[in-house]
Amino acid sequence: ETGVTQSPTHLIKTRGQQVTLRCSSQSGHNTVSWYQQALGQGPQFIFQYYREEENGRGNFPPRFSGLQFPNYSSELNVNALELDDSALYLCASSPKPGVTNEKLFFGSGTQLSVL
Amino acid sequence: DQQVKQNSPSLSVQEGRISILNCDYTNSMFDYFLWYKKYPAEGPTFLISISSIKDKNEDGRFTVFLNKSAKHLSLHIVPSQPGDSAVYFCAASANDYKLSFGAGTTVTVRA
Numbered sequence: 347e348t349g350v351t352q353s354p355t356h357l358i359k360t361r362g363q364q365v366t367l368r369c370s371s372q373s374g375h376n377t378v379s380w381y382q383q384a385l386g387q388g389p390q391f392i393f394q395y396y397r398e399e400e401n402g403r404g405n406f407p408p409r410f411s412g413l414q415f416p417n418y419s420s421e422l423n424v425n426a427l428e429l430d431d432s433a434l435y436l437c438a439s440s441p442k443p444g445v446t447n448e449k450l451f452f453g454s455g456t457q458l459s460v461l
Numbered sequence: 462d463q464q465v466k467q468n469s470p471s472l473s474v475q476e477g478r479i480s481i482l483n484c485d486y487t488n489s490m491f492d493y494f495l496w497y498k499k500y501p502a503e504g505p506t507f508l509i510s511i512s513s514i515k516d517k518n519e520d521g522r523f524t525v526f527l528n529k530s531a532k533h534l535s536l537h538i539v540p541s542q543p544g545d546s547a548v549y550f551c552a553a554s555a556n557d558y559k560l561s562f563g564a565g566t567t568v569t570v571r572a
Contacts, residue, residue: 350504388467388562391559402557404559438504443558450507454502
């Protein structure tokens with residue numbers, strides 16, 4: 347089975363630009379969550395998508411938005427980039443919503459640098 | 462606000478000895494706790510978990526202890542091996558859709 351894949355691996359943008367990050371979920375998984383990991387910090391929950399609908403959201407402004415497609419892959423879009431958006435963005439897929447099981451698989455992440 | 466805290470950013474231990482990683486939390490609604498391990502350029506991978514109805518869970522060389530009254534959990538690795546060198550994240554869930562992570566502890570196992 348294929349794991350969680352994210353693209354691109356690295357990205358450099360300038361302040362004010364928009365960015366789209368992509369994630370392919372693991373085979374058989376219908377739920378995708380996005381996390382932001384700033385330097386020296388742990389991952390912070392952005393939002394989760396289940397069956398193409400947002401299933402929960404963390405404390406992130408509306409300029410962070412997402413999509414999930416019928417094949418369960420997902421996109422994270424960030425508008426009006428700020429310097430503080432520089433971080434590693436992690437995608438995680440699971441076979442169902444809820445995280446009390448251990449079947450949450452992370453991708454390797456996209457390292458975003460905003461200059 | 463940081464609801465999960467790992468106060469030791471790094472830990473160095475000799476191969477064969479015990480590694481003890483600590484984690485504190487503030488949210489009393491958390492009922493499930495997990496440890497993840499992360500190598501450079503890879504995503505976090507699940508290591509071990511514990512439900513709030515237990516105080517200990519063991520899986521091979523890894524044991525997690527939970528002290529609910531102190532809102533504290535720890536991960537013991539015995540014996541430590543060079544392949545254990547990684548960043549370890551403590552995470553917690555309140556039976557909802559998200560995980561709250563600590564900032565991580567970098568473990569270095571010396572030969």
